[in-house]
Amino acid sequence: MTRTVLSLGVAAAALAIAGCGDRDNAGQSGGAPSGEAKGAEGGQTIAAGINQQSRFFAAAKAAGLDATLGGPGPYTVLVADDAAFGKLPAGTADNWMKPESRAQLTGVLTNHILPGTILAEDIGKAIDNGKGKAVLATMGGGTLTATREGGNIVLTDAAGTKATVTKADEKHSNGVVHHIDTLLVPAQRAEG
Amino acid sequence: MTKLFLAAGVAALAIAAPAAAEKGKGQGKGNKGQAVKVERGNKAAAKIERRGGGQKIFVARGNGNAKADRKAFRSERQAFKSDRKDRDFKVADRFDRKDIARVRRLEDGVWSVPGRGNAIIGGCPPGLMSKGCIPPGQAKKLEGQLLPAAYRNRMLPLGLRDLFRDDDDYMYRLGDGGYLYRVDRRTSLVDSLLPLLGAGLMPGQVFPSAYSNYMVPAPYQAFYPSTSDDYYRFANGYVYEVDRDSGLIESMIPLLAGGYGMGQMLPVSYSAYNVPYQYRSLYADNDDYMYRYAPGAIYQVDPTTSLITGIASLLTGNGLSVGQPLPMGYSTYNVPLAYRDQYYDTNDAWYRYNNGNIYQVDPTTQLVTALIRAIV
Numbered sequence: 001m002t003r004t005v006l007s008l009g010v011a012a013a014a015l016a017i018a019g020c021g022d023r024d025n026a027g028q029s030g031g032a033p034s035g036e037a038k039g040a041e042g043g044q045t046i047a048a049g050i051n052q053q054s055r056f057f058a059a060a061k062a063a064g065l066d067a068t069l070g071g072p073g074p075y076t077v078l079v080a081d082d083a084a085f086g087k088l089p090a091g092t093a094d095n096w097m098k099p100e101s102r103a104q105l106t107g108v109l110t111n112h113i114l115p116g117t118i119l120a121e122d123i124g125k126a127i128d129n130g131k132g133k134a135v136l137a138t139m140g141g142g143t144l145t146a147t148r149e150g151g152n153i154v155l156t157d158a159a160g161t162k163a164t165v166t167k168a169d170e171k172h173s174n175g176v177v178h179h180i181d182t183l184l185v186p187a188q189r190a191e192g
Numbered sequence: 193m194t195k196l197f198l199a200a201g202v203a204a205l206a207i208a209a210p211a212a213a214e215k216g217k218g219q220g221k222g223n224k225g226q227a228v229k230v231e232r233g234n235k236a237a238a239k240i241e242r243r244g245g246g247q248k249i250f251v252a253r254g255n256g257n258a259k260a261d262r263k264a265f266r267s268e269r270q271a272f273k274s275d276r277k278d279r280d281f282k283v284a285d286r287f288d289r290k291d292i293a294r295v296r297r298l299e300d301g302v303w304s305v306p307g308r309g310n311a312i313i314g315g316c317p318p319g320l321m322s323k324g325c326i327p328p329g330q331a332k333k334l335e336g337q338l339l340p341a342a343y344r345n346r347m348l349p350l351g352l353r354d355l356f357r358d359d360d361d362y363m364y365r366l367g368d369g370g371y372l373y374r375v376d377r378r379t380s381l382v383d384s385l386l387p388l389l390g391a392g393l394m395p396g397q398v399f400p401s402a403y404s405n406y407m408v409p410a411p412y413q414a415f416y417p418s419t420s421d422d423y424y425r426f427a428n429g430y431v432y433e434v435d436r437d438s439g440l441i442e443s444m445i446p447l448l449a450g451g452y453g454m455g456q457m458l459p460v461s462y463s464a465y466n467v468p469y470q471y472r473s474l475y476a477d478n479d480d481y482m483y484r485y486a487p488g489a490i491y492q493v494d495p496t497t498s499l500i501t502g503i504a505s506l507l508t509g510n511g512l513s514v515g516q517p518l519p520m521g522y523s524t525y526n527v528p529l530a531y532r533d534q535y536y537d538t539n540d541a542w543y544r545y546n547n548g549n550i551y552q553v554d555p556t557t558q559l560v561t562a563l564i565r566a567i568v
Contacts, residue, residue, distance in 0.1 A: 068489075068503045072474065072568055074528040074545070075506065099356050099386060110488075115508045116526025116545035125537075126524040137521025139506045141409055141488070146524075171529065 045070045046077055046172045055085045055093065062097050063106045065113075073174035075139070076114040078155065080183045081166070087182060110140030111157065111186040117176050120168035123153055142186045157184035334367070334382050339375045343367065348499075356386075366497070399434040399441050403427045458484060458491070458498045468507075470548035470566045475504055512546045518558045522546070531567065 047070035050057045056079050060066045069075060085093045096105040114136055123146050126134035134146045136155070145156045153165040163182035170177040346366040348356055356364040356372060362383065367373040372386040408416050408426045416424035416431055422442065425432050433443040466485050467475050475483040475490055482493040483504060492502035512519065526545050527535050535543035535550055541561075542553040548568035551560050 064503055065506075068506055071505050073505075076526065110506065113506060114526070115506075115547070117528045118524050118526045122525040130523060134523050135521050136524055137508060137519065139488070139508060141508075143521045175528070 044172055045174045046073070046075060046177055049170065049172045049177065050077075050079060054079075055082050056080055059093075059096065059105060060109060063102060063109050065106070065109055069113075069174075071174065074117045075175040076116060076118040077175065077177050078112040078114070078163070078165075078180045078184070079177050080112065080163070080180050084163070084181055084183050107140055107186050108183065111138050111142055111144075111184055112180075113139040114144075115139060119176060120153060120165065120178065124148070127153075138186075140186050144184060155180065155184060157186070159185050161185060334373070335385060337382055339365065339373060339380050339382055343373065348372070397441050398439050399425065399432055403432075456500050458482075458493050458500055468547065470568050471505065474568055507547045512544060512549075512551045512560045514551070514560050514563055516560055518542075518544065518553050518560055528567065531565070535564065 047060075047066050047068075050060070050069070057066065060069060069077065095101055096108065118136070123134060123136070127146055127148055132147060136144045136146055138144060142158055147154050147156070149164070153168070155163045155165070157163075161182060161184060163180040163184050165178050166181050167179040170179070343365050348364060348366050356374075358364060361377060363375050363377055364386075365373045365375060367385065374383045374386060375381070376383045403425055406425050406427045408424050408431055416433070418424060420436070422433050422435055425434060432441050434440070435442050465477055465483070467483050467490055468485055471485075471490060475492075477483060477495075479495075481501075482495050484491050484493055485507070489503045489507055490505045491500045492504045493499065494501050512522070522544050525537050525543070527543050527550060528545060531545075531550060535552075537543060537555075539555060542555050543564065544551050544553055544560075545567075548566060549563050550565040550567060552562040552564045553559065554561050
């Protein structure tokens with residue numbers, strides 16, 4: 001199976017190279033040199049790169065996801081900054097940190113992790129293709145809607161909460177981090 | 193071993209069927225056809241009994257000879273099989289692999305396990321009883337009680353100690369029956385029981401009617417299609433497989449999005465290594481860890497306690513598959529940086545990353561056309 005996949009990969013690569021001369025750079029991400037793709041990922045994993053004193057990291061640790069974000073991934077993580085936690089109703093964040101609330105906490109955190117590596121320009125392109133909005137699948141099984149407001153990318157969650165991307169494209173060895181200013185809550189499920 | 197079961201059985205009957213008159217070891221008698229009389233020494237290998245509500249239960253009886261019982265049991269079962277109410281409830285006993293037992297519920301919380309001399313096991317799937325499984329009703333009674341001395345040193349597996357950290361007010365010790373005990377340090381009283389397994393709902397128990405409308409979240413439904421024998425519901429962070437006829441939970445799968453993966457006990461139905469192929473070289477079972485896949489994640493499991501101690505990798509619930517439409521939420525290019533100069537979107541082909549693989553997508557039809565590269 002691996003051999004077939006690899007030979008497909010080689011074939012695809014060969015096609016890509018062969019076609020290179022005929023195509024203009026429209027296919028390349030943003031027209032940037034390919035050096036950006038390879039060497040520019042940070043040497044660290046996302047787990048090592050997140051501010052270890054931040055509330056987001058503390059939450060990830062409480063949910064057992066800190067090790068996950070040190071794994072191969074790749075993941076796109078929307079890191080909500082400390083100020084975002086301050087916007088929550090009083091006591092919510094503290095509640096989440098209790099062992100009994102692990103279900104809820106994990107649901108919230110996996111709502112901030114997307115599969116693969118998605119850069120800001122990728123979201124931008126998808127928004128353009130989607131005539132103003134793009135839907136992003138999260139690891140938690142839900143979706144976020146991305147739109148543009150002013151010059152910024154805005155992500156809206158299932159409840160309608162909006163988060164603005166404040167700092168994008170922090171590259172790491174196993175993915176990329178975007179900082180956002182509000183926490184995005186997943187859709188509520190019926191709970192026992 | 194049998195003695196233990198029988199003793200437990202007596203205890204279980206006492207708890208589970210207080211209205212039933214107890215006739216001594218191994219027997220139970222109920223009223224109004226609720227319980228089933230199981231006798232030892234009955235030559236008939238099996239019998240089909242009717243219960244109220246038209247429910248047919250296949251009861252195996254034995255005469256103490258396990259092997260002969262099984263043989264006779266099987267031939268009776270053949271005859272019974274044409275009636276599809278007979279549900280092949282395989283409880284893979286991961287602690288004793290020989291015992292893949294055909295289990296029948298006699299009444300709430302009371303079981304019969306053919307081939308074990310008709311031992312009645314109270315409220316616990318076979319095999320877990322020997323590991324100290326306590327029916328939830330009994331476990332709850334420990335709340336407010338003094339922590340038994342034997343449990344003082346039952347530390348949690350290393351991977352969980354970070355999650356349940358002893359502090360000045362409380363300590364956490366590994367309890368029985370899929371529970372963690374939180375103990376007040378000053379009084380040594382068990383302050384609360386934290387369920388390690390789906391809020392105490394385990395295979396073999398009746399699925400609560402209160403949850404009957406809790407459907408599986410949309411992204412996971414493709415994994416759990418209802419059949420004529422089973423249907424699936426979601427609660428407490430688990431997907432429960434429920435047998436249509438008996439209403440019993442047959443299996444439970446932790447959904448990471450529900451958050452009960454970490455710190456939970458791996459369900460018995462996960463005894464086999466099942467990691468997706470693209471991840472097997474990365475996550476192979478070894479002496480320190482086992483790895484098991486459930487939609488949402490590859491879990492790292494402590495082999496001695498079966499507790500999930502880590503999430504090795506997050507996976508999306510609905511993956512991409514060749515020939516299927518690109519699922520919602522994948523309109524954005526997400527190929528890892530190292531592969532972008534090889535696989536980039538054009539009008540003829542898109543590339544999307546999912547669960548260790550890069551897929552090619554036809555932009556016009558939005559169908560996933562090929563698995564191009566495994567990159568894990």
